[in-house]
Amino acid sequence: MIDERAACLPVPFFRRDAIQVARGLLGALLVSRCGGRRTVGRIVEVEAYLGAVDPASHAYQYRHHAQNEALYGAAGSWYVYLSYGMHWCANLVAGRPGEGAAILLRALEPMAGLPAMRRRRGVTHERLLCAGPGRLTQALGISRTLDRRPMRTSLVHVVRDGRIRPGEIVVGPRIGITRAADWPLRFTLRNSPWLSRAAGKT
DNA sequence: GCGCCGATTGGCT
DNA sequence: GCCAATCGGCGCC
Numbered sequence: 001m002i003d004e005r006a007a008c009l010p011v012p013f014f015r016r017d018a019i020q021v022a023r024g025l026l027g028a029l030l031v032s033r034c035g036g037r038r039t040v041g042r043i044v045e046v047e048a049y050l051g052a053v054d055p056a057s058h059a060y061q062y063r064h065h066a067q068n069e070a071l072y073g074a075a076g077s078w079y080v081y082l083s084y085g086m087h088w089c090a091n092l093v094a095g096r097p098g099e100g101a102a103i104l105l106r107a108l109e110p111m112a113g114l115p116a117m118r119r120r121r122g123v124t125h126e127r128l129l130c131a132g133p134g135r136l137t138q139a140l141g142i143s144r145t146l147d148r149r150p151m152r153t154s155l156v157h158v159v160r161d162g163r164i165r166p167g168e169i170v171v172g173p174r175i176g177i178t179r180a181a182d183w184p185l186r187f188t189l190r191n192s193p194w195l196s197r198a199a200g201k202t
Numbered sequence: 203g204c205g206c207c208g209a210t211t212g213g214c215t
Numbered sequence: 216g217c218c219a220a221t222c223g224g225c226g227c228c
Protein backbone atom coordinates (compact mmCIF):
# COMPACT_ATOMS: atom_id res chain seq x y z
CA MET A 1 0.00 0.00 0.00
CA ILE A 2 1.24 3.49 -0.77
CA ASP A 3 2.14 5.92 2.00
CA GLU A 4 -0.86 8.19 1.70
CA ARG A 5 0.49 10.89 3.94
CA ALA A 6 3.56 11.23 1.73
CA ALA A 7 1.52 10.91 -1.49
CA CYS A 8 -1.05 13.57 -0.60
CA LEU A 9 -1.28 16.58 -2.88
CA PRO A 10 1.50 19.08 -2.03
CA VAL A 11 0.95 22.62 -0.81
CA PRO A 12 1.94 24.22 -4.19
CA PHE A 13 -1.00 22.41 -5.80
CA PHE A 14 -3.34 24.45 -3.58
CA ARG A 15 -1.55 27.75 -4.06
CA ARG A 16 -2.80 28.04 -7.65
CA ASP A 17 -5.99 29.74 -8.80
CA ALA A 18 -8.95 28.28 -6.89
CA ILE A 19 -10.75 27.21 -10.07
CA GLN A 20 -7.71 25.23 -11.19
CA VAL A 21 -7.51 23.62 -7.76
CA ALA A 22 -11.20 22.69 -7.92
CA ARG A 23 -10.80 21.04 -11.31
CA GLY A 24 -7.63 19.29 -10.17
CA LEU A 25 -9.37 17.73 -7.18
CA LEU A 26 -11.88 15.87 -9.35
CA GLY A 27 -10.99 12.19 -9.64
CA ALA A 28 -8.59 12.31 -6.68
CA LEU A 29 -9.07 10.04 -3.68
CA LEU A 30 -10.11 11.34 -0.28
CA VAL A 31 -8.55 9.02 2.30
CA SER A 32 -9.71 9.23 5.94
CA ARG A 33 -8.27 7.47 8.97
CA CYS A 34 -10.61 9.18 11.41
CA GLY A 35 -11.76 7.02 14.29
CA GLY A 36 -9.17 4.36 13.46
CA ARG A 37 -11.13 3.28 10.40
CA ARG A 38 -9.86 3.70 6.86
CA THR A 39 -12.48 5.03 4.48
CA VAL A 40 -11.85 6.16 0.90
CA GLY A 41 -13.92 7.96 -1.71
CA ARG A 42 -13.24 9.38 -5.16
CA ILE A 43 -14.02 13.08 -5.46
CA VAL A 44 -16.74 13.57 -8.08
CA GLU A 45 -18.22 16.97 -7.16
CA VAL A 46 -16.70 20.19 -5.77
CA GLU A 47 -17.54 23.88 -5.63
CA ALA A 48 -15.16 26.85 -5.56
CA TYR A 49 -15.75 29.80 -3.21
CA LEU A 50 -13.52 32.65 -4.24
CA GLY A 51 -13.11 34.58 -0.99
CA ALA A 52 -13.59 38.31 -0.40
CA VAL A 53 -14.70 38.94 -4.00
CA ASP A 54 -17.40 36.23 -3.89
CA PRO A 55 -20.74 37.13 -2.20
CA ALA A 56 -21.36 33.44 -1.45
CA SER A 57 -18.04 32.97 0.35
CA HIS A 58 -17.83 32.96 4.13
CA ALA A 59 -14.85 35.28 3.72
CA TYR A 60 -17.28 37.81 2.20
CA GLN A 61 -20.30 37.19 4.46
CA TYR A 62 -18.65 36.94 7.86
CA ARG A 63 -16.20 39.06 9.70
CA HIS A 64 -12.81 37.55 10.29
CA HIS A 65 -13.60 35.36 13.32
CA ALA A 66 -12.50 32.15 14.98
CA GLN A 67 -15.26 30.43 13.00
CA ASN A 68 -13.74 31.12 9.59
CA GLU A 69 -10.13 31.76 10.65
CA ALA A 70 -9.10 28.72 8.64
CA LEU A 71 -9.92 30.51 5.37
CA TYR A 72 -6.94 32.78 5.98
CA GLY A 73 -4.59 29.95 6.84
CA ALA A 74 -2.10 28.15 4.63
CA ALA A 75 -3.24 26.82 1.26
CA GLY A 76 -4.02 23.12 1.46
CA SER A 77 -5.32 23.25 5.03
CA TRP A 78 -8.84 22.32 6.09
CA TYR A 79 -11.75 24.65 6.65
CA VAL A 80 -14.56 22.71 8.36
CA TYR A 81 -17.73 24.48 9.49
CA LEU A 82 -21.12 23.53 10.90
CA SER A 83 -23.95 23.93 8.40
CA TYR A 84 -27.55 24.45 9.52
CA GLY A 85 -26.43 23.60 13.05
CA MET A 86 -26.15 19.92 12.13
CA HIS A 87 -23.78 18.98 9.34
CA TRP A 88 -20.05 19.42 8.93
CA CYS A 89 -18.89 20.72 5.57
CA ALA A 90 -15.27 20.21 4.52
CA ASN A 91 -13.29 22.66 2.39
CA LEU A 92 -9.66 22.87 1.32
CA VAL A 93 -8.11 26.34 1.41
CA ALA A 94 -6.85 27.39 -2.01
CA GLY A 95 -5.23 30.33 -3.75
CA ARG A 96 -3.05 33.11 -2.41
CA PRO A 97 -2.55 33.95 1.28
CA GLY A 98 -5.30 36.20 2.62
CA GLU A 99 -7.58 35.63 -0.39
CA GLY A 100 -10.03 33.51 1.61
CA ALA A 101 -10.74 31.10 -1.24
CA ALA A 102 -11.64 27.46 -0.59
CA ILE A 103 -12.99 24.38 -2.34
CA LEU A 104 -16.05 22.67 -0.86
CA LEU A 105 -16.11 18.88 -1.22
CA ARG A 106 -19.68 17.97 -2.24
CA ALA A 107 -19.77 14.31 -3.26
CA LEU A 108 -17.65 11.14 -3.40
CA GLU A 109 -17.88 7.76 -5.03
CA PRO A 110 -17.49 5.31 -2.10
CA MET A 111 -14.36 3.20 -2.74
CA ALA A 112 -13.27 1.49 0.51
CA GLY A 113 -14.40 1.12 4.10
CA LEU A 114 -18.07 0.95 3.15
CA PRO A 115 -19.07 -0.92 6.34
CA ALA A 116 -17.70 1.95 8.46
CA MET A 117 -19.45 4.47 6.22
CA ARG A 118 -22.77 2.65 6.62
CA ARG A 119 -22.32 2.44 10.37
CA ARG A 120 -21.70 6.17 10.66
CA ARG A 121 -24.51 7.08 8.28
CA GLY A 122 -27.07 4.55 9.46
CA VAL A 123 -28.71 2.07 7.14
CA THR A 124 -28.54 3.86 3.83
CA HIS A 125 -28.59 3.07 0.15
CA GLU A 126 -25.02 3.05 -1.19
CA ARG A 127 -25.96 5.76 -3.65
CA LEU A 128 -26.53 8.20 -0.76
CA LEU A 129 -23.54 7.33 1.44
CA CYS A 130 -21.39 10.26 0.26
CA ALA A 131 -23.74 12.21 -2.06
CA GLY A 132 -23.72 15.62 -0.40
CA PRO A 133 -21.33 17.77 1.65
CA GLY A 134 -22.89 16.79 4.99
CA ARG A 135 -23.19 13.15 4.04
CA LEU A 136 -19.58 12.67 2.98
CA THR A 137 -18.18 14.19 6.17
CA GLN A 138 -20.42 11.94 8.25
CA ALA A 139 -19.40 8.85 6.24
CA LEU A 140 -15.67 9.63 6.64
CA GLY A 141 -15.86 10.72 10.28
CA ILE A 142 -14.83 14.31 9.51
CA SER A 143 -15.63 17.00 12.07
CA ARG A 144 -14.35 20.28 13.45
CA THR A 145 -11.17 18.61 14.76
CA LEU A 146 -9.81 18.90 11.19
CA ASP A 147 -10.45 22.63 11.01
CA ARG A 148 -7.34 24.77 10.42
CA ARG A 149 -5.16 21.68 10.14
CA PRO A 150 -2.70 21.41 7.23
CA MET A 151 -3.70 18.31 5.30
CA ARG A 152 -0.30 16.72 5.76
CA THR A 153 -0.66 16.67 9.53
CA SER A 154 -4.31 15.60 9.52
CA LEU A 155 -6.07 12.24 9.42
CA VAL A 156 -7.64 13.02 6.05
CA HIS A 157 -5.60 13.25 2.84
CA VAL A 158 -6.22 13.84 -0.84
CA VAL A 159 -4.25 11.53 -3.12
CA ARG A 160 -4.05 11.85 -6.89
CA ASP A 161 -5.16 8.71 -8.71
CA GLY A 162 -4.84 8.94 -12.48
CA ARG A 163 -5.70 11.89 -14.66
CA ILE A 164 -9.02 13.46 -15.60
CA ARG A 165 -9.36 14.83 -19.13
CA PRO A 166 -10.88 18.35 -19.46
CA GLY A 167 -13.78 16.83 -21.43
CA GLU A 168 -14.79 14.73 -18.43
CA ILE A 169 -15.50 17.81 -16.32
CA VAL A 170 -18.93 19.47 -16.30
CA VAL A 171 -19.19 23.08 -15.09
CA GLY A 172 -22.43 24.52 -13.71
CA PRO A 173 -24.03 26.87 -11.18
CA ARG A 174 -23.49 26.33 -7.47
CA ILE A 175 -26.13 24.55 -5.40
CA GLY A 176 -28.09 25.45 -2.29
CA ILE A 177 -27.05 29.10 -2.05
CA THR A 178 -28.82 32.36 -2.86
CA ARG A 179 -26.02 34.85 -3.46
CA ALA A 180 -24.05 34.53 -6.69
CA ALA A 181 -25.48 31.04 -7.15
CA ASP A 182 -25.25 31.34 -10.92
CA TRP A 183 -21.49 31.78 -10.97
CA PRO A 184 -20.18 28.71 -12.85
CA LEU A 185 -18.14 27.29 -9.99
CA ARG A 186 -19.58 23.80 -9.51
CA PHE A 187 -17.44 21.09 -11.07
CA THR A 188 -18.58 17.49 -11.51
CA LEU A 189 -17.35 14.36 -13.23
CA ARG A 190 -19.47 13.79 -16.33
CA ASN A 191 -22.18 11.13 -15.95
CA SER A 192 -21.12 10.22 -12.42
CA PRO A 193 -23.97 8.43 -10.60
CA TRP A 194 -22.60 9.61 -7.25
CA LEU A 195 -23.40 13.34 -7.42
CA SER A 196 -25.46 15.16 -4.79
CA ARG A 197 -27.68 16.29 -7.65
CA ALA A 198 -27.53 15.62 -11.37
CA ALA A 199 -25.57 18.16 -13.40
CA GLY A 200 -27.80 20.80 -14.92
CA LYS A 201 -30.52 20.47 -12.28
CA THR A 202 -31.14 23.34 -9.90
C1' DG B 203 -31.15 40.14 24.16
C1' DC B 204 -34.09 38.59 20.00
C1' DG B 205 -35.25 37.17 15.47
C1' DC B 206 -33.76 35.81 11.07
C1' DC B 207 -31.15 33.14 7.93
C1' DG B 208 -28.00 29.71 6.00
C1' DA B 209 -22.40 26.36 1.22
C1' DT B 210 -28.18 20.53 4.51
C1' DT B 211 -30.61 16.49 5.22
C1' DG B 212 -34.36 13.19 5.93
C1' DG B 213 -39.09 12.22 6.60
C1' DC B 214 -43.73 12.92 5.25
C1' DT B 215 -47.61 14.71 2.03
C1' DG C 216 -42.65 19.18 -3.07
C1' DC C 217 -42.80 20.87 1.79
C1' DC C 218 -40.94 21.41 6.22
C1' DA C 219 -38.67 20.65 10.78
C1' DA C 220 -34.22 20.03 13.14
C1' DT C 221 -30.54 22.83 15.21
C1' DC C 222 -26.92 26.50 16.12
C1' DG C 223 -23.90 30.40 15.42
C1' DG C 224 -23.32 35.07 13.18
C1' DC C 225 -25.23 39.16 12.14
C1' DG C 226 -28.34 43.14 12.40
C1' DC C 227 -31.21 45.59 15.04
C1' DC C 228 -33.82 46.94 19.38
